[in-house]
Amino acid sequence: MKKKKSGQRLKNTWMRVPKILVTGDSWSAGEWDTSIKGYDINYHAREHSISEYLSNMGKYHVIHYPWPGHGDTLILHHIFERHDLADIDYIVYVKTCATRSFNYLDLDQHSTWFEEENILTKITWMNDSTYIGLQQIKDKLILLGGIEKIRSSFECFYKLPSITEYFYPEFQDTEYFGDIKYIKDMLDKDKWGGKFLLDSAERKIKFWKKHPEIFYPDGAHPNRTAHKELANLIDKQLSQF
Numbered sequence: 098m099k100k101k102k103s104g105q106r107l108k109n110t111w112m113r114v115p116k117i118l119v120t121g122d123s124w125s126a127g128e129w130d131t132s133i134k135g136y137d138i139n140y141h142a143r144e145h146s147i148s149e150y151l152s153n154m155g156k157y158h159v160i161h162y163p164w165p166g167h168g169d170t171l172i173l174h175h176i177f178e179r180h181d182l183a184d185i186d187y188i189v190y191v192k193t194c195a196t197r198s199f200n201y202l203d204l205d206q207h208s209t210w211f212e213e214e215n216i217l218t219k220i221t222w223m224n225d226s227t228y229i230g231l232q233q234i235k236d237k238l239i240l241l242g243g244i245e246k247i248r249s250s251f252e253c254f255y256k257l258p259s260i261t262e263y264f265y266p267e268f269q270d271t272e273y274f275g276d277i278k279y280i281k282d283m284l285d286k287d288k289w290g291g292k293f294l295l296d297s298a299e300r301k302i303k304f305w306k307k308h309p310e311i312f313y314p315d316g317a318h319p320n321r322t323a324h325k326e327l328a329n330l331i332d333k334q335l336s337q338f
Contacts, residue, residue, distance in 0.1 A: 115335065116158045116184060119148040120172060121191030123165035124243035124260070129318035139165065145321030147189060150328035157335075160185070168198030169227040176234070187254070188234055189331060191243045194274040195223040196294075216283050216290035220273060224248065239331055244301065246270040255334045260319060260327065261304070264311050268304060273297050 123129055126139055127146030143149055148161035164172045169192060176182065199219070204211050213219055228251050231238060238253040246259045257263055259270035275294025284291035306316035311323045319327070 114156060114158050115186040116160070116181075117151060117187045117189060118160045118162055118176070118179075118185045119146070119151070119189040120162040120164065120176065121189075121241070122167065122172070122193035122197075122243060123163065124193075124241075124318055125189070125191040126163035126165050126318075127324060128314070128321045130314045132314060139163065145324055147324050147328045147331070150325045151331065154328075154332060156332070166197070167193070168201060169193055169195070169230075170198040170201045170223075173227070173230040177230075185237065187237050187239055187335065189239045189241065190231070191241045191260075192227075192245055192247060194244050194276050194279075195220045195227065196274070196276045196279040198223050198227070199279045214283075214286040216275075216280055216287045216294060217273070219283075220275075224272070239334070241327070242270065244274045246272045248272060255331075257327075257330070260323070261301070263330075264323065264326075265304075265308065270301075271297055274301065 119125055123142075125147065127142030127144065127149065129138065129142050131138060133141050142163075143161055146161065148159050151157050152159040162175075164175065172190075172193070176188065179185070202210055210219060210222060213222075228248060231240065231251070231253065235253040239255045239257075240247055240251070240253050241257045242259040242262075246262070247256055249258070259268075261268050262270050273294055275291075275298045277295065277298070280291060280294060302317065305312040309316070311319060313320050
């Protein structure tokens with residue numbers, strides 16, 4: 098038998114592919130086409146999603162993990178509860194509206210929040226808590242601004258402040274959205290703040306509906322064109338490492 102030359106090693110052809118978790122609200126789920134009937138919208142949204150397009154590149158192990166309609170508080174809770182969190186290399190997170198986390202607060206533990214009447218102050222406090230949570234995973238965090246623009250002072254592995262601004266640079270996004278379901282009981286106590294939020298949400302929704310090339314079919318979520326472009330953008334960032 099012919100002996101190997103001194104120092105020769107067998108080439109290890111196995112390489113570990115990066116593991117990516119894609120999460121957030123319904124903007125992270127994929128093309129949100131409610132006209133398709135017969136099976137779970139979360140399932141057919143995934144067919145045209147950031148997750149699917151990243152996975153199809155054959156370079157990543159992708160975990161599709163959206164939480165449509167839920168707030169950042171719950172989404173972060175589920176991230177930190179994952180048994181495999183330490184094995185996940187990157188987390189693609191589409192941030193949602195802070196008002197959606199209002200439901201998770203109770204009077205006994207958050208009396209100061211309930212006593213505060215200024216809705217914008219309540220949102221600021223809620224986002225303060227969210228960004229403290231995101232800070233814990235900032236080194237692997239790819240943070241995308243969806244219905245709410247990302248806070249300018251927050252830094253992480255990669256940040257896209259606003260998906261809407263990315264596709265339409267002329268649009269000026271804001272860090273406020275204001276989901277009416279979660280603020281309607283507060284409008285009488287803070288009429289100015291309530292009007293500001295409702296006007297902000299209406300402006301965004303009207304803009305999305307005017308641009309079906311990115312926000313078709315429902316006028317409220319990025320479609321397959323947007324998700325594919327976002328996946329390519331994320332891949333471009335990761336390819337630098």
